[in-house]
Amino acid sequence: MRQISNHLPTAELQALDAAHHMHPFSANAGVAKKGVRIITRASGVTLTDSEGNEIVDGMAGLWCVNIGYGRRELAQVAARQMEELPFYNTFFQTSHVPAIALAARLAELAPGDLNHVFFAGSGSEANDTNIRMVRHYWALKGKPEKKAIISRRNAYHGSSMGSASLGGMAAMHAQGGMPIPDIHHIDQPHWYNEGGDMSPEEFGLERARQLEKKIEELGEDRVAAFIAEPIQGAGGVIVPPDSYWPEIQRICDRHEILLIADEVITGFGRTGNWFGSQTFNIRPHIMTVAKGLSSGYAPIGGSIVCDEVAGVIAEDEFNHGYTYSGHPVSAAVALENLRIIEEEGVIEHVREVAHPYLAERWHALAEHPLVGETKLVGLMGSLALTPDKARRAKFAAEPGTAGYIVRERCFANNVVMRHVWDRMVIAPPLVIRPAEIDLMIARATKALDEAHAELKAEGMLKAA
Numbered sequence: 068m069r070q071i072s073n074h075l076p077t078a079e080l081q082a083l084d085a086a087h088h089m090h091p092f093s094a095n096a097g098v099a100k101k102g103v104r105i106i107t108r109a110s111g112v113t114l115t116d117s118e119g120n121e122i123v124d125g126m127a128g129l130w131c132v133n134i135g136y137g138r139r140e141l142a143q144v145a146a147r148q149m150e151e152l153p154f155y156n157t158f159f160q161t162s163h164v165p166a167i168a169l170a171a172r173l174a175e176l177a178p179g180d181l182n183h184v185f186f187a188g189s190g191s192e193a194n195d196t197n198i199r200m201v202r203h204y205w206a207l208k209g210k211p212e213k214k215a216i217i218s219r220r221n222a223y224h225g226s227s228m229g230s231a232s233l234g235g236m237a238a239m240h241a242q243g244g245m246p247i248p249d250i251h252h253i254d255q256p257h258w259y260n261e262g263g264d265m266s267p268e269e270f271g272l273e274r275a276r277q278l279e280k281k282i283e284e285l286g287e288d289r290v291a292a293f294i295a296e297p298i299q300g301a302g303g304v305i306v307p308p309d310s311y312w313p314e315i316q317r318i319c320d321r322h323e324i325l326l327i328a329d330e331v332i333t334g335f336g337r338t339g340n341w342f343g344s345q346t347f348n349i350r351p352h353i354m355t356v357a358k359g360l361s362s363g364y365a366p367i368g369g370s371i372v373c374d375e376v377a378g379v380i381a382e383d384e385f386n387h388g389y390t391y392s393g394h395p396v397s398a399a400v401a402l403e404n405l406r407i408i409e410e411e412g413v414i415e416h417v418r419e420v421a422h423p424y425l426a427e428r429w430h431a432l433a434e435h436p437l438v439g440e441t442k443l444v445g446l447m448g449s450l451a452l453t454p455d456k457a458r459r460a461k462f463a464a465e466p467g468t469a470g471y472i473v474r475e476r477c478f479a480n481n482v483v484m485r486h487v488w489d490r491m492v493i494a495p496p497l498v499i500r501p502a503e504i505d506l507m508i509a510r511a512t513k514a515l516d517e518a519h520a521e522l523k524a525e526g527m528l529k530a531a
């Protein structure tokens with residue numbers, strides 16, 4: 068067979084991709100027809116494609132490359148670990164040093180008494196673990212009927228049957244028979260789209276109190292846990308009003324249910340602290356981690372579990388685990404990534420340099436005729452597209468049409484910014500420097516200008 072490499076012409080690679088590669092979250096026929104963009108290498112915050120274009124990655128891959136691309140240390144650690152011990156399992160009374168060291172390090176970093184780690188290969192797997200762990204926990208406590216889990220509409224917790232059921236994405240539930248039984252959803256704290264005439268603070272309280280209503284409706288003795296992302300990521304970087312998390316915490320404290328913080332995006336510096344739970348003063352019983360745990364250099368996820376839950380689970384055989392739970396190469400890579408984040412002061416860089424610098428420029432985009440609001444916590448941000456700022460109006464066109472046009476203009480201007488319906492989101496590598504922020508913002512602004520002109524020319528600047 069002919070060698071397939073970077074050196075093949077783009078068109079040939081595209082044809083092979085179209086013929087054989089099924090892409091996630093894509094309509095493959097459309098992807099094949101248009102032809103994929105092929106990323107060949109990357110360094111720092113910059114991607115290079117097969118045509119030699121240099122692209123500012125405003126999304127850190129998929130919210131994961133926190134320390135930026137091209138860090139040799141991680142490659143070296145991976146190579147060394149593969150030579151020494153490429154794989155061994157952690158079932159059957161065995162362990163290995165990378166898994167031991169990473170579990171101990173995460174226990175040190177995680178707040179409170181989150182001292183125990185159950186490893187998985189991804190965020191989806193970790194959330195599947197959480198479903199089984201919280202239900203088994205209550206069963207061991209003599210309350211097997213306490214198995215309902217409450218989540219939120221438009222939450223994202225992964226794409227496996229369990230984790231996608233936890234998630235609140237209607238389009239995902241519409242395919243494949245979800246949600247699985249006993250998962251319940253309340254509304255999201257998305258003030259811009261759903262807040263109506265309420266103030267953000269009133270609205271935040273109203274949305275938090277839906278949790279208490281749902282607990283009362285189901286019966287406290289039937290509810291195992293509530294799961295939420297400190298900031299919804301894939302749902303559009305929805306930053307809850309300030310009133311929201313304190314009220315959620317009060318409700319969780321008052322009722323006998325477990326709180327799971329899905330920190331897959333918000334963990335490892337993204338919000339300006341090690342964990343989003345610290346930024347929002349949340350005290351979870353379990354945190355889901357993945358993505359930034361290894362900066363995406365190797366697949367790994369996990370659940371960081373408090374003393375009480377881990378202690379109860381420890382008393383019985385937990386009939387659950389993955390071949391790659393605590394994979395030595397991924398664990399070694401994650402440890403090296405955590406070392407770099409700490410020793411190079413990556414989180415301080417977010418807090419003191421990158422966030423303030425980006426905040427000034429990101430919030431200035433609120434002056435753009437197409438932008439209704441801007442949000443930024445640490446280095447995760449979003450902006451709402453609107454045909455009428457004063458009314459927070461939605462477009463008359465099908466939701467997502469305007470967002471798609473802006474994303475296409477970003478693509479053409481060599482900056483990666485994602486759209487979620489008609490909201491644009493960014494989450495660049497945490498190591499991004501001011502000059503790179505300038506470039507990202509300049510290109511994003513040009514994309515917004517071009518999209519605005521296109522929408523106007525097509526008569527699409529109409530409110531619903």
Ligand SMILES: *Cc1c(COP(=O)(O)O)cnc(C)c1O
Pocket residue numbers: 188189190191192194223224225226296300301329330331332357358368
């Ligand atoms: C990406 C994501 C997941 C799923 O992680 P995978 O590694 O893709 O399985 C879960 N929760 C949140 C908040 C995520 O952003």
